[in-house]
Amino acid sequence: MTPQRGGIFFIPRSNPPGNPHFVAGPHPVIASAPGICQNSPVTNKFYAPGQSRAARVNDLFAAIAPRYDLINDLQSFGLHRHWKRRLVRLAAPRTGERALDLCSGTGDLAFALARKGIAAVGLDFSEPMLAVARKRLQSSSSGSTRPVSFLRGDASRIPFADASFDIVTIGYGLRNLADWQMGLGEMNRVARPGGRLLALEFGKPDNPLWRKIYFAYLRLCVPLFGRLFCGDADTHGYILESLSHYTAQNGVATAMRELGLRNVRILNFLGGVMSINYGEKPRTGT
Numbered sequence: 491m492t493p494q495r496g497g498i499f500f501i502p503r504s505n506p507p508g509n510p511h512f513v514a515g516p517h518p519v520i521a522s523a524p525g526i527c528q529n530s531p532v533t534n535k536f537y538a539p540g541q542s543r544a545a546r547v548n549d550l551f552a553a554i555a556p557r558y559d560l561i562n563d564l565q566s567f568g569l570h571r572h573w574k575r576r577l578v579r580l581a582a583p584r585t586g587e588r589a590l591d592l593c594s595g596t597g598d599l600a601f602a603l604a605r606k607g608i609a610a611v612g613l614d615f616s617e618p619m620l621a622v623a624r625k626r627l628q629s630s631s632s633g634s635t636r637p638v639s640f641l642r643g644d645a646s647r648i649p650f651a652d653a654s655f656d657i658v659t660i661g662y663g664l665r666n667l668a669d670w671q672m673g674l675g676e677m678n679r680v681a682r683p684g685g686r687l688l689a690l691e692f693g694k695p696d697n698p699l700w701r702k703i704y705f706a707y708l709r710l711c712v713p714l715f716g717r718l719f720c721g722d723a724d725t726h727g728y729i730l731e732s733l734s735h736y737t738a739q740n741g742v743a744t745a746m747r748e749l750g751l752r753n754v755r756i757l758n759f760l761g762g763v764m765s766i767n768y769g770e771k772p773r774t775g776t
C-alpha cells in the first residue's frame with residue numbers, strides 16, 4: 491500500500507496473482523437469491539449487466555461526486571443521516587474495535603464509526619468520491635476522535651486478510667456491485683468471529699401499492715436531481731434501474747443465513763423503502 495496525502499492509500503485495481511485474499515466469483519457459498527429481476531430490460535446508460543458494470547458505476551460516481559452529499563440530503567429529505575445513525579447504533583462499536591466501511595464514498599459511515607471511538611477504514615474504488623472524503627478528513631468537520639483512513643480498492647476483492655475487522659459495513663453499496671453475493675462473501679471473510687456485518691440500502695416494500703408509489707417517486711422525481719445538479723437525469727435514474735435488478739433486503743437476509751451468519755435481522759424504514767440488513771459471524775465453536 492502506498493500512502494497518499496490526506497490519509498488515502500492506493501490499492502491496485504486488480505489483485506496480484508496468487509493473492510490469498512482474492513475470491514473468485516460467483517461466490518460459491520450462496521445458493522439462492524430470491525427477488526432478483528434478471529430479465530428486466532435495461533434503459534439507463536450507467537447500468538450495464540456483466541463485465542462493464544464496474545466501469546459504468548465508476549463513470550457515474552465520477553460524474554456526481556462533487557454534488558453527491560447535497561443530492562443525498564435533498565432526495566432523502568435529510569433522512570439518510572438518520573438511517574446511518576441507526577446503522578452505527580446497531581453496529582454497537584466497542585472500545586478497541588476496528589471497522590471497515592465498504593463503498594465508503596464521501597465517508598459518512600466511516601466518520602460516524604470513528605466518532606464512536608473506534609478506528610475506521612473506508613474503502614471505495616472511485617477517486618473523485620475519495621477526494622471528497624479526503625477534503626472532509628482534512629477539515630475538522632468530521633469530528634472523529636479516532637483515526638479514519640481511506641483506501642482505494644474494490645469491495646468485491648477486499649485487500650485485507652481474513653478476520654481483520656470487528657464491524658464491516660456497506661452503505662448504498664451492495665446494489666452497485668457487479669456481484670453482490672461476492673461482496674457479501676467478502677464482508678464475511680474479513681469479519682472476525684463474533685463480528686457484525688451491516689448493509690444499508692434502498693429496499694423493496696412488501697406492500698404492492700406502497701412499492702408502486704415509491705418506485706414512481708424514484709422514476710419521476712429523483713432523476714430531476716440528476717438533471718438539475720449534474721446535467722444528466724440518468725445519473726439518478728440509475729437508482730431505480732439498479733434497484734430493479736437487485737435482490738434487496740429479503741434476498742440479502744436469505745444470503746446472510748446461507749453464509750451461516752447468526753441473529754440475522756432486517757430493519758425496515760418507511761415501510762421498507764430503506765433497510766438495514768444485520769448479521770453476526772459465529773464465534774469459533776458456536
Ligand SMILES: C[S@@+](CC[C@H](N)C(=O)[O-])C[C@H]1O[C@@H](n2cnc3c(N)ncnc32)[C@H](O)[C@@H]1O
Pocket residue numbers: 544547548551592593594595596597598599613614615616619643644645646660661662663666667668
Ligand atoms: C451510493 S455511493 C454510497 C456512498 C456512501 N457509502 C454513503 O452511504 O453515502 C456508492 C459508492 O460505492 C462505490 N462503489 C461501487 N462499486 C464499488 C466497488 N466494486 N468497490 C468499491 N467501491 C465501489 C462508488 O464509488 C460510490 O462511492
